[in-house]
Every structure is written in C-alpha cells, then in structure tokens.
Amino acid sequence: MAFVTGEKPGVGTFACATCWKRLRLDQKSDNLPPCPRCHGTIFIKVG
Numbered sequence: 507m508a509f510v511t512g513e514k515p516g517v518g519t520f521a522c523a524t525c526w527k528r529l530r531l532d533q534k535s536d537n538l539p540p541c542p543r544c545h546g547t548i549f550i551k552v553g
C-alpha cells in the first residue's frame with residue numbers, strides 16, 4: 507500500500523519508494539513528511 511507526503515496514513519513504519527529509507531509515525535494525526543534522505547514523496551507501509 508502506497509502513501510504520499512502530506513497524507514495521514516496512521517501509526518506505523520513507512521519506507522521511501524525511491525531510496526528505502528524508513529521512517530516511523532507515532533501518532534495517528536502525523537502527516538507523512540518528505541523523505542529525509544532523498545526528498546521523495548512516495549512511501550510504502552512496511553510495518
């Protein structure tokens with residue numbers, strides 16, 4: 507399942523679809539940020 511920067515995909519771990527850097531959201535209300543490594547905006551939920 508893919509999400510883009512600015513969405514609120516909920517709590518979980520997301521991997522950047524470009525460089526696979528992982529980031530974690532801890533709050534349901536958190537917005538997905540741009541990738542801190544490559545500034546990519548597409549993420550896959552991995553956990």
Ligand SMILES: [Zn+2]
Nearest residue numbers: 522525541544
């Ligand atoms: Zn990236």
